[in-house]
Amino acid sequence: MPKKFAIASDHAGFKRKQEIIEYLKNQGFEVNDLGTKNESSVSYAVFGKKLANFLLENPEQVGIAICGTGLGMSYALNRFKKIRAARVTSENDACLAKLHNNANAIVLSSRFNSKDESISFIQKFLETEYEGGRHQERIDELDK
Ligand code: RB5
Secondary structure (H helix, E strand, O other): OOOEEEEEEOHHHHHHHHHHHHHHHHOOOEEEEOOOOOOOOOOHHHHHHHHHHHHHHOOOOEEEEEEOOOHHHHHHHHOOOOOOEEEOOOHHHHHHHHHOOOOOEEEEEOOOOOHHHHHHHHHHHHHOOOOOOHHHHHHHHHOO
16 A cells, blocks of 8 residues: 655635644654645646656655546646546546556545545545556556
């Protein structure tokens, strides 16, 4: 199980970010909080890019991004080669994002999913193993 997380949000995801950090720390995980630091309005693009660059330098870490819908953060992250950021809104998404896509970040909506749902998505993502095989060729194709 991965032991280190890097997490970022915009203002709309700030409270959920703090809840998730508390949960992960209580589980004994190390968490790198890349901001934002409060609920003042900021751009998801800035914090998504910050997380993407951090993950490219620290590929062993699992990324978590949160904004109101999860959409803006996923756009920001997925502009980077080698980043596969899955916007997850169900446990099935969370499972398949790892099983087939070997996602290195999950993106959550603070508006449309609850804290408990978000935590269950994170748990599902962590307990799922990447299947490899035929999926690796497809993943490699993404970055060509
Ligand atoms: C901020 O109001 C909101 O637009 C942002 O959090 C996100 O949902 C954008 O995709």
